[in-house]
Amino acid sequence: MDLRDLEAFIAVAEELHFGRAAARLHMAQPPLSNRITQLENEFRLKLFQRTTRNVRLTDAGERLLGPARRAVNQAASVRELATAIASGEEGRVRIGFAGASSQRVLPLLTRAVRAAHPGIDLVLQSQTYVYRAFDLLVAGDLDLAFVRIPVARPELSYRVVEVEQVLCALPTGHRLADRDSVRLEDLIDEDFVSLPEDSGSMLRLTMYSMCMSAGFRPKITQVAPDSSTVLALVAAGAGVTITLSSVCQAQSVGIVYKPVEGAEPSHLFPALAWRTDNTSPALQRVLAVGEAALPTPDLDSYGSDMNN
Known part of the structure; x- marks a missing residue:
């Protein structure tokens, strides 16, 4: 049994006509009849009473129709969720930050993300100071972190967000x-x-x-x-x-x-850092929102400090 079997059963149950059900499923009637017969054999139940004039559900068919609809609907929900996760509209992003230094920038980012992408779950981890944040990012235990440059980890990318x-x-x-x-x-x-x-x-x-x-x-x-x-x-x-x-x-x-x-x-220069090879679609959405919520300041006059 697969979902197509249940979809065929539901279509016949709702149309009570094999021809209309076949048209609805964009298939020929004989393969649809064969699918229903195979399903009945698998269940060892008669799902429909068929005559030359009409089709009606048996008691077993009536009892199975509700669960079959729920199964198909749940499968559709799984497909929709998978599509949303793949596009970055749904997902989880773990963000590390530390204390008072993040009190201004963190809320600007999280509010903007929740407004633009309410399906993204932001998991906030406090007391994550810079060097600990580097370790967690490299290990894959964080997706994004507020750090300060220099970021001397070749695995990480970063963008300055404040001076x-x-x-x-x-x-x-x-x-x-x-x-x-x-x-x-x-x-x-x-x-x-x-x-x-x-x-x-x-x-x-x-x-x-x-x-x-x-x-x-x-x-x-x-x-x-x-x-x-x-x-x-x-x-x-x-x-x-x-x-x-x-x-x-x-x-x-x-x-x-x-x-x-x-x-x-x-x-000093606070920055957002992430693993360069982290391809999470949700993370990419958060980074895009961050470009607007926390734009990079003009750093031209801070050259000597940025090299320290």
Whole structure:
């Protein structure tokens, strides 16, 4: 038995006429009669009472008609779903992101995708910092991730979606709070608040690199699991930190932000990254929507920072 057998049974049951049923199925009447006979033999049931004048369903035929219709409808639903998945209108895209730095860009992307392609299921994985995100993308455990360049993984493609300024976060009332900018050398004796060492955060690595270039290792006295908590600790007077303009929205009370004088780099560049060989149609739809929702900024004036 295959679906064509059930479709033939349904057509005869609804038309109660082999000729009309054959025309409806675009086939000759003898093959249709043979198909019904084969189906009856397989079921070991008489499905129709046939006379020279009419055709009617038997009790067994009446009982089987409903399940046969459901089976054919379900098969049609499977075909429709398969077509939608193949076109990218249906599917799943797993997106990795981390903390406050994604608070602006992530909602812009997800809202645009859900408006354009409501059949795409977006699975959002938080606390996925840059280096962890690279590993998950390469392993195939994520489809898309918010990262920062450089993306030194040959398997990955990426597109820059934002420019972030590197800033120093100080508690209100700090001795440097009235300055227009802060030099790293002014922070040598300061307590620092940081993300954990094993978080895979590029921001933490950038902070360490900047301080080491200025001739000192930052003295970490408090560690927090995410950028929002880091800033809350700074506001509480636990120390200072190096942060980004995109993160500032997470904490404004009890804290001031200052540009870092002579900082290298002075900007970081969030990007969307994905496996180059990921051919998921749903992912391709999300990437296309992302081009409009998160356009690439003008990067011509940031050449030195982008090379760091």
